[in-house]
Amino acid sequence: MSTKISKWPAGTPMWVDLSVDDVEAAKTFYTGLFGWDYLSADDEAGYLLAQLNGHAIAGLGPKDDPAMPSAWTTFMASDDVNATAERIRESGGQVLMAPFDVMDSGRMAIAADTTGAVFGVWQAGNHIGAERVNEHGSLCWNELHTSDYAEARAFYAGVFGFNYHEVTGADMVYATCLRDSDRREVAGIHHDTQIPQSDPAYWLTWFASDDVASTAARAQELGATLLVPVSDTPFGRMVIVEAPQGDVFGVIAVAPAND
Template sequence: MPVRHEVWPAGTPNWVDLSAADPAKAAEFYASLFGWTNEASGVEFGDYIMNFKDGEAVAGIGPKPVPEMPANWSTYLASDDADATATAIQAAGGTLQMDPFDVGEFGRMFFAVAPDGASFGIWQAKQHTGATRYNEDGALAWNELHSNDLDAARAFYTAVFGYEYDDLTNPEFTYFVAKRAGETAGIGGMCGNEMAPPGTPSHWLTWFAAADCDAATARAVELGANQLMPPTDSPFGRMSIVAGLEGEMFGLIDVATTVGEMPDAAGS
């Protein structure tokens, strides 16, 4: 079972959380779907809910910062120095949604927007290293950018994090697997946004592992979710996309055939 308590290498997706109008109801949904247990952090930390799978951290759920914001799953990328990363993001053409700030003794963070319009978080770990259980049923498996300007996005993440790419493009779709410089393991995917409805903004999509994609998708619908893409065989494994109770999109993918994996404890 993949478990990691060390700090994730810079540039690696290391955490995901959901911004919801009703965090408590959302937490109940995901607990029923994935078998998570939930722990409220209290008013001091904005009533943020930590989600655990078999005692290990897997995700967070918190209130939307502004009511008009749509509910969504956010991807965080690891940083060894959040302030330096903020400077690099601005130099590469991105914008900050807020300045870096401390979250108690847990870490330092901020949100930014890349030149293609996709929002993402930065997490510099202190006591909270990010996801400690991953790549197994009910845990984070993959993070994927769906971009309306893939060339600009790739150049941006290379400038900020030094990403290199494996090109898996074929006649049916354009797809790149991002890697940390000099490494072979993929840390995330990047593709175009052409298959989304017109007007869909660039966004990072969170994928959770499912031991049985069909059963997990059916269970999500039973709990009130909407199926956006039915369970489908792909070169990367059997996968589906659903929308949670507030319309937040996430993917489900068969753990046995996931396209890539987060780095191991050695960062390789």
């Protein structure tokens, strides 16, 4: 278990939020699965902070566009969102939502990388992002799934200064992203050959579980589908879940780590 009380270093995936059609149904699902409770962010859009034991875990809110699929969005920490947005453009990405202030919580932007994956950028104000990680029901990892592995690596190196560590022996092409400030592994990039050529890349959110098999069974009881069944991998026991509204996430058993 790790509790965070200060802002996350730049380049760290430090927050995830969910956009869905039916926020109440999503609340019911994730409370049933992970035991989350919720706090209103006091904005007009109806955004909620999911919590565990009083610590912020993730965000939930209604979609801006009902035609878009339900999805989790990964946010990267930045010391200067405006500068990060400029680097995104210089590296060939798109700034889909220009930097703007979110009351006194922070400043944010939404972007797409050069392989089509959408992600957020967050400059902390009063809201630092996830306050609890690497424990049951909390964020523990974020990884990019892309069919253009080399292009993605070049983009994130240009924007966030990532270096990479190639992971071998896992029967896949995979690299971990090393944070520029301290070379700590903070994310992954997976060369996913299953993505149709016409589909964009995507960031997959992973939550920790004390018992992956039980979490998977509970997800099914709550109406979810297992896209990848419970499996033992070199990274730990894991499962990939599609929630009733179509939002996809991974669940994995992980050892606690300091941040």
